[in-house]
Amino acid sequence: MKKKIIRTSTVAMSLDYLLKGQLAFLNNHYEVVAVSGVDEHLETVASREGVRTESIVMQRAIFPFKDFISLWQLYWFFKKEKPLIVHSITPKAGLLSMMAGYLAGVPIRIHTFTGLVFPTKTGLLQRLLIFLDRVLCRCATHIYPEGQGVREDLIHYAITTKPLRVLANGNVNGIDSCFFSxxxxxxxxxxxxxxxxxxxxxxxxxxxxxxxxxxxxxxxxxxxxxxxxxxxxxxxxxxxxxxxxxxxxxxxxxxxxxxxxxxxxxxxxxxxxxxxxxxxxxxxxxxxxxxxxxxxxxxxxxxxxxxxxxxxxxxxxxxxxxxxxxxxxxxxxxxxxxxxxxxxxxxxxxxxxxxxxxxxxxxxxxxxxxxxxxxxxxxxxxxxxxxxxxxxxxxxxxxxxxxxxxxxxx
Missing domain, CATH: 3.40.50.2000 (Glycogen Phosphorylase B;)
Structure with a gap:
C-alpha cells in the first residue's frame, strides 16, 4: 500500500497552477490527496492530476473565528486520513495545516515558503505576521524556502532555527520547457x-x-x-x-x-x-x-x-x-x-x-x-x-x- 501525502493550499488556484503535473507525478509513488477550498480549480486538479481532493475552506486574510473552524476541520481530516506527510505551500494553509498536523500527530509536516508577506509590512501588522510564521515553523518538522532570497529573509527575521534547504535551484514546480516554448x-x-x-x-x-x-x-x-x-x-x-x-x-x-x-x-x-x-x-x-x-x-x-x-x-x-x-x-x-x-x-x-x-x-x-x-x-x-x-x-x-x-x- 502506498504511503499517503496530503498537499494543502489556501485556494485551489494554487494547486492548479503552482503544482501542475507535480501531483500526478508524486501520485505514482504515494497516495496524494489535495486539500483547499472548493471551486472549478479543485475540480481541474482532481481530473487532470488523477488525485483525490477534499474541500476545506481557508481564508486568505485573518479571520479568527473562520480560521478556527478551518483548523478544526483540518485536524479531524488529518486524524481520519493518518497521512505520513502533510505539505503546505501558501501562508494561511501553511499556518493552519502545520498546527492541525501537529495536534493530529502527523509524523512529517512540511511547509514550503513560496514568498514572505511581512518584509514589506510595518508596525503591528508586521509583528503579527512574523509571530504567525514563527508559530507555523514551530509546528512544522521541515521548512523549505522556495529560493535563496526567501531563505535569507527567514534567517534575518529569526523566523526559525530549523535547517532551511532550497531544493534543486529553487521554485516549487520548475518549468515545462516543452509547453512554454x-x-x-x-x-x-x-x-x-x-x-x-x-x-x-x-x-x-x-x-x-x-x-x-x-x-x-x-x-x-x-x-x-x-x-x-x-x-x-x-x-x-x-x-x-x-x-x-x-x-x-x-x-x-x-x-x-x-x-x-x-x-x-x-x-x-x-x-x-x-x-x-x-x-x-x-x-x-x-x-x-x-x-x-x-x-x-x-x-x-x-x-x-x-x-x-x-x-x-x-x-x-x-x-x-x-x-x-x-x-x-x-x-x-x-x-x-x-x-x-x-x-x-x-x-x-x-x-x-x-x-x-x-x-x-x-x-x-x-x-x-x-x-x-x-x-x-x-x-x-x-x-x-x-x-x-x-x-x-x-x-x-x-x-x-x-x-x-x-x-x-x-
Missing amino acids: KEQVSLPEQETLKNTLGISETDFVFIFVGRLVGDKGINELVSAFKKIKSDNFKLGFHKLTDESQNSKSEDEEGDKLSVSVSLKLLLVGPLESELDPLLPDTLEEIRANTDIISVGFQKDVRPYLAISDCLAFPSYREGFPNVVLQAGAMGLPSIVTAINGSDEIISDGENGVIVPVKNTNALQEAMLKMMCDLDFYSELQSNARRLIVSRYEQKVVWEALLEEYKNISE
Missing part, C-alpha cells in the same frame, strides 16, 4: 492575436503577467510607460520589419533604424481592487491610454508572451515568480526588481535587467534601453531560454522533491 504558438495564431489586440509588426510590446495590484509594481509600470510615450522620443528602434530592413541606407551598420517609437504595454491578469487597489491615476491611464492593452485573466498566457518582446515585472515582493520563468522559456528577456526570486532567475545584463523596487525612473531607463539598444537586447534575448531550461526544467524539481520525501521518511 514559442514554437507551441503558431505564426498564424500570433498574427490573429496581434490583429485582435491592435498590435502591429513594428510595435515593441512590454508585457506584464499577474494580478493588477499595487504590490506588483503596476503603478510604477504604468507611470514609466506614460512618461516614455509622452516624451515622444525619436529612438533607434530595433524591431525591424522586412520592409524597413530593405529601406535602410548603405551607410547604416545593418542593425538599427531610426524610427518613431511604436510602443505597447500588454497587461495580462485580473484587477483585484478589493485587496490592494491601484492608484486612481493608474486606473484612469489604463482605461484611457489606447496603447495600454488590458486583457484580464488568461488561462493560457503563452500566446500573449509569444507576441511580446520583453517582460516588465516590477513587483515589490515575490517568492520565486513563475511568470519570469515562463517568459524566459518563451525567449523573452525580463526587467525585474531586486527582490527575492526575481534576482535569482535574472542575471543583470545577461538575460534581463534588475532595477530597484518602486523606482519609476530606473524602470523607465531600463525599458528605453531594451527598446533602443539592439546589441544589448539581442544578447539578452539569445540567453533567455537557455538559462531557464538549464536550471529550472520541471523534471529536475520533481525528482528533487521526491528524493527529499524519501530521505526524510526513512
